[in-house]
Amino acid sequence: MNAQAKAAPDPQPTRARWMSTLARATSTELEAAWEKIEEHPRYALLRQPETGLVMVRGLAGGTGSPFNLGEMTVTRCAVRLADGTVGHCYAAGRDKRKAELAAVFDALMQGAEAGRVEETVITPLARRQAAERERVSRKAAATKVDFFTMVRGDNPG
Amino acid sequence: MYVAVKGGERAILNSHKLIAETRRGDGQVPELSVRQIGEQLGLAVDRVMTEGSVYDRELAALAIKQAQGDLVEAIFLLRAYRTTLPRFAVSEPIDTATMLVQRRVSAAYKDIPGGQVLGPTYDYTHRLLDFALAAEEGVGLPEAPEAEAPLDEGMPHVADILDHEGLIEEERPDSEGAEVFDLTREPMSFPAGRDQRLQNLARGDEGFVLALGYSTQRGYGGNHPFAGEIRMGEVSVEIVPEELGFAIDIGDVVVSECQMINQFEGSKEKPPQFTRGYGLSFGHNERKVMAMALVDRALRAREMGETAMYPAQDEEFVLYHADNVEAAGFVSHLKLPHYVDFQAELNLIRKLRQEHQDRLEKEAAE
Structure with missing residues (x-):
């Protein structure tokens, strides 16, 4: 099934992929994933979670x-881990906690923990999505019309 | 002219309290939650997001609750809230061909690649009041069936089928990197480009756009339209944040889209071919996008070399009057105190009447 419908040309396809998965997660999901981590990494907020358009x-x-259709709310956040890795999030909506956690996971995905985070966080989220x-x-497919042609004089009964 | 009038503070304060009580209604009845509005009055939410021009289901639902269901008031609230937020970015154009389709029908072709997908629609309901919805115990949790397989990925646009034969005008970008008009940042200007017109119509009042679209069908505009395609579903939104320098996908929005196919007799330069009208909105707003597509085509009169004779073809008339926040504001301003103005008018009328009376008496005397 088409979890990734678009294959946009992208210099960092992998990072774009996990960032999109994190942006679509709910804060409940990210909070649960965060709780499962035994040793929480220390991080500083480079950019406070902020909502804009x-x-x-x-x-x-x-x-x-192109034309301008209308705006949407978006929340962004940037964090820096103790080792200097920077994580970002831009996610539709106004959920600040989610943006913060997503930025932390984005940072973790760039480091030594990537394999484990991919397996325990990103993959299950992507699968659910x-x-x-x-x-x-x-x-929607259940509402697809199956046309049939009525033949004159062929009506049953 | 308005003058500052003092003395209404307590009346206004109490009026706020009265509207709060009125909005709450009978205290014996449970209060509506914003989530209930978002989930169960979804089409009202879709309209408020489209005309309020902010995609955020919770905010739109809150606006509807606060406005007591007055959608034009809710749209005003959302527009006002919008001005408090910074703009982070402008998205890459959404690609409706990659939509996660929930509904997709064509009135021009029966057999289209991907099929006719009815989706959630009231089109085939009987429009009889359903008293089951009024039952005390409610409707429970209705569940729709799932097909064995999902729909085909990436359904092509129906207009592209005609495109291959050259029977319909091509729809290609005018010029790469050209500035896109933004009504939220620049005042209306004429002659208006199609970008300005489409943004105005997308934000425009559904009733106004519907009536104009209807007028083109009834002879006030030369369209002979076919609903080439109507589709609704989720599309992903991508931005390129400066600090990253590559495109990221920030989530999905549900949009409705309509491609109207219209006759065109051709001109000296162009052979006869079909022309297009386009409608796009947030959420599920089918009536709006169909009407928008009709008016978009009508407003293309100038570029088609057609004589603009009807209201729907007159871009100044359409664009200046489509916005319901502006329209409601200007009509409503008549409620503001015009006491001084009116005194002046009263004096004038009295004077004119006196002159009229004097003239009659003078004529009678002669």
Whole structure:
């Protein structure tokens, strides 16, 4: 199923992938993942969690020139681990705690702990998100029209 | 002219208390939560997000609760809140071809790649009041069936099918990197580009845009439209933060999109071909995006070399009157004290009446 529908050209495809997974997580999920870590890493807030707007653009006709559709709320945060690694988060919505935890996990994913964080945090989140998308798509698919042609004089009974 | 009037403070304070009580309604009835509004009045939330021009379901639901269900007031609240937030970035254009489709229909082609997907729609309901929804015990937890397989990934736009044959005008970006007009930062200007018009229509009042779209169908505009495609679902939003320098995906928004296909007789330069009208909104707003697509096409009269004869083709008329926050503000300002103005008018009328009377008497005397 299409957890990653778009394969945008990207110099850091891997980081973009986990950042997108973290941005889509709920704060409950990230809080639970944080609680599971035995030794919490120390980190400093480079940028306090902050809510602002992103102007969302559409394209005329879906493929033409861009226009401004409207804004969406976004919360961002940046943290620095004790070893100097910097983690970022930009996530739709106004959840500050989530943005902070996502930035910490982004930083951890760039360090020695990456393998473990990938396995215990990113992969389960990505799996849950893909399953949710698949569920939405299956429900839509159940409303797909199966056309059949009625043949004159062929009505039963 | 308005003058500062003192003395209404207590009346205003008590009026606030009265509206709070009125909004709460009968205390025997449980209070509505913002989450309930978000979940169970979702289409109202979608309209408020679109015209309030901020995608945030919780904020829109809160605005609806605060405005006691008055959606135009809720839109005003959301617009006002928006001005308190900094803008971090402008997104990359959303790609509706990669939508996680929940609904997708075409009235132009029966057999489209990916199929006709009805999704959650009231189109095929009987429009009879459903008293089951009024039952004390509620409706429980209805569950929709799931198909064995999900829909095809990346459904192509129906207009692209015609595009391959050259039967419909191409829709390509005008020029890379051109400034995109932003109504939230610059005043309206004319002649308006399509970017300005589409932003205005997307934020525009649904009722106004619907009535204008309707007028084009009834002869006040030369459209002969087909609903080439209507689709609704989630699209991801990407930004390129300066500190990162690469695109990241910040989450999904649900959008509705409509591509109208219209006749075009051709001109000296162009052969006859179909032309496009486009509608896009946040959330599930099908009526709005269909109407928007009709008006978008009507407003393209100038570029098509058509004579603009009707209201829907007149961009100054449409763009200046589509915004319901501005419209409601200007109509509502009539409620502000005009005491001095009105005194002056009274004096004038009295004077004119006196002159009129004098003239009649003079004529009678002659």
